[in-house]
Amino acid sequence: MVTYVEAGTAPLRNTGQIRLYGPDAFEAMRVVGQLVARALDEVTELVQPGISTKEIDDFLFAFGEKHNAVPATLNYRGYRHSSCTSINHVVCHGIPNDKPMRDGDIMNIDVTYVLDGWHGDSSRMYMVGSVKRAAMRLCEVTHEAMMRGIDAIRPGVRTGAIGAAIQNFAEAERCSVVRDFCGHGVGRLFHDAPNILHYGSPNEGVELREGMIFTVEPMINLGRPHVKILSDGWTAVTRDRSLSAQYEHTVGVTTNGCELFTVSPAGLHRPGIDLKAA
Numbered sequence: 001m002v003t004y005v006e007a008g009t010a011p012l013r014n015t016g017q018i019r020l021y022g023p024d025a026f027e028a029m030r031v032v033g034q035l036v037a038r039a040l041d042e043v044t045e046l047v048q049p050g051i052s053t054k055e056i057d058d059f060l061f062a063f064g065e066k067h068n069a070v071p072a073t074l075n076y077r078g079y080r081h082s083s084c085t086s087i088n089h090v091v092c093h094g095i096p097n098d099k100p101m102r103d104g105d106i107m108n109i110d111v112t113y114v115l116d117g118w119h120g121d122s123s124r125m126y127m128v129g130s131v132k133r134a135a136m137r138l139c140e141v142t143h144e145a146m147m148r149g150i151d152a153i154r155p156g157v158r159t160g161a162i163g164a165a166i167q168n169f170a171e172a173e174r175c176s177v178v179r180d181f182c183g184h185g186v187g188r189l190f191h192d193a194p195n196i197l198h199y200g201s202p203n204e205g206v207e208l209r210e211g212m213i214f215t216v217e218p219m220i221n222l223g224r225p226h227v228k229i230l231s232d233g234w235t236a237v238t239r240d241r242s243l244s245a246q247y248e249h250t251v252g253v254t255t256n257g258c259e260l261f262t263v264s265p266a267g268l269h270r271p272g273i274d275l276k277a278a
Contacts, residue, residue, distance in 0.1 A: 004017065007025060013189070014191065019192065019213070029213060032116075032119065040122060049102055052100050056109065060109075069114060071111065086244070089243060091180075091181070103129030106127055109124060124264075124269055141173045143270055146217070146247045150162075154257050156207065176220070183195070183196030183216050184196060184215055192214075198217075213252045214250070247269075
């Protein structure tokens with residue numbers, strides 16, 4: 001049985017209860033969400049052939065430090081980096097390293113900052129140099145799928161409506177939805193209830209209520225949906241080595257819809273942005 005609880009009265013651990021946050025929490029999430037969005041904006045200029053993902057990770061650590069924020073992934077369950085950098089067929093949780101990026105790569109950068117005890121979580125796709133049309137199309141499909149899922153959010157519908165909107169669009173575009181990972185509640189905790197599946201039917205899942213805060217973060221593959229975890233225990237890749245893409249926003253359920261906390265202030269959160277023209 002699903003239970004909902006006022007966030008201020010719940011213990012600071014994942015109890016399976018769904019927290020309902022008030023106006024003060026939404027304001028705190030706006031602040032940390034915009035910090036994450038600015039970091040993802042500013043890292044854009046670094047993403048080019050020859051730059052390593054470690055350099056990107058170092059930048060994101062320094063950005064957080066400059067703004068009195070701590071990367072939530074740093075030392076999380078033994079993870080030793082400030083971000084996840086997932087290139088080409090890496091689905092998620094790619095580990096930053098010294099290997100230079102190549103022209104034509106696509107990469108997801110996923111960062112979560114903790115500011116004054118609140119977690120802001122977001123990720124975007126980045127194009128390294130000139131990418132092939134198929135790769136760009138995958139990114140466009142993934143972003144649109146995420147936004148269709150977000151458009152389904154309002155009080156009274158079930159979380160399955162989010163997944164159904166994502167799955168229906170992605171599969172109509174001959175792509176597949178990864179089922180091994182999901183969105184999650186977020187706020188005072190990095191990962192909280194409920195889980196947000198990116199597939200399903202509208203009558204499945206828990207009912208959305210005003211005050212819920214969670215992520216929507218579909219991973220979409222050009223090939224089949226199956227993934228495997230590499231021996232490092234973190235990196236997830238497509239089993240068929242097809243390209244994968246992911247976008248992520250943190251959202252809060254409002255009276256008649258939802259608020260996106262992690263929209264880029266520079267308008268760079270959508271694929272296909274010409275940085276020189278932006």
